[in-house]
Amino acid sequence: MSMSIVSHTFSSFSSSITTSTNTTNQIISYLQLSKARPRKSFSIICSNSLNYIPNHIQDPNHIRILDTTLRDGEQAPGASMTAKQKLDIAHQLAKLGVDIIEAGFPASNKADLETVKLIAREVGNATANDDGHIPVISGLARCNMNDVDKAWEAVKYAKFPRIHIFIATSDIHMKYKLKMSKEEVVEKARTMVAHARSLGCNDIQFSPEDAGRSDREFLYEVLGEAVKAGATTLCIPDTVGYNWPREFGQLIADIKANTCGVENVIISTHCHNDLGLATANTLEVQDK
Numbered sequence: 001m002s003m004s005i006v007s008h009t010f011s012s013f014s015s016s017i018t019t020s021t022n023t024t025n026q027i028i029s030y031l032q033l034s035k036a037r038p039r040k041s042f043s044i045i046c047s048n049s050l051n052y053i054p055n056h057i058q059d060p061n062h063i064r065i066l067d068t069t070l071r072d073g074e075q076a077p078g079a080s081m082t083a084k085q086k087l088d089i090a091h092q093l094a095k096l097g098v099d100i101i102e103a104g105f106p107a108s109n110k111a112d113l114e115t116v117k118l119i120a121r122e123v124g125n126a127t128a129n130d131d132g133h134i135p136v137i138s139g140l141a142r143c144n145m146n147d148v149d150k151a152w153e154a155v156k157y158a159k160f161p162r163i164h165i166f167i168a169t170s171d172i173h174m175k176y177k178l179k180m181s182k183e184e185v186v187e188k189a190r191t192m193v194a195h196a197r198s199l200g201c202n203d204i205q206f207s208p209e210d211a212g213r214s215d216r217e218f219l220y221e222v223l224g225e226a227v228k229a230g231a232t233t234l235c236i237p238d239t240v241g242y243n244w245p246r247e248f249g250q251l252i253a254d255i256k257a258n259t260c261g262v263e264n265v266i267i268s269t270h271c272h273n274d275l276g277l278a279t280a281n282t283l284e285v286q287d288k
């Protein structure tokens with residue numbers, strides 16, 4: 001199961017718990033539990049009204065839940081789902097009050113593009129439960145033009161569309177996976193967030209992949225540039241699931257203290273459960 005718990009707003013946090021057990025029943029029962037999630041607030045500096053997110057999650061006391069079962073969950077070995085299964089799950093997630101549904105990775109293949117579109121149209125516009133809840137529908141994109149365009153092509157049918165743009169920022173990922181310099185990574189982050197804004201997307205989540213192993217000064221720089229270019233949520237992932245709660249909490253505190261413009265965006269987290277610490281890491285950041 002893959003879950004994110006996202007609290008509001010400028011002093012907020014989120015977490016994604018990713019395990020290998022990815023059955024609909026488990027997802028649903030987890031979410032039924034989460035229905036009773038606390039509405040207690042953290043230290044909040046919410047000021048402006050954001051018309052691209054649903055009213056109810058502008059409430060500073062609301063703890064936002066972002067569910068990435070349909071994206072990160074599906075990346076677990078053996079977890080692939082049909083379009084119908086994904087649509088059913090998305091309906092259930094909406095009904096259970098999930099605030100943001102990461103519906104897929106549209107550029108990864110045509111089927112995913114079409115499925116995200118379907119979810120955006122059918123779930124991202126429907127009143128799903130008694131609270132009049134309509135979830136944000138998000139699509140993942142790497143830092144390139146094609147991915148961002150495909151994500152927008154799919155999510156734009158939702159009432160509240162979001163693009164989630166990511167690029168790796170750790171030395172090891174930049175050297176061996178991206179084969180890019182730090183300067184190139186900053187440039188990509190900046191230009192692709194700006195490109196997403198130019199398409200008309202007002203809700204952009206930016207994630208520095210492998211943040212937990214990234215050079216701190218560089219991390220602040222990339223995040224600051226993403227904010228300047230128009231990112232509205234910064235999501236800090238513990239990509240390889242090795243961070244300990246105290247160090248993860250300190251990472252979030254350091255980002256808040258050192259990143260330009262961070263006071264104007266939502267900070268969220270996305271932690272993996274390899275060491276069984278995803279929830280502990282998430283809870284650790286709430287007072288930071």
Ligand SMILES: CC(C)C(=O)C(=O)O
Nearest residue numbers: 166207209210237239
């Ligand atoms: C897409 C990225 C942000 C991710 O899922 C991770 O780093 O865990």
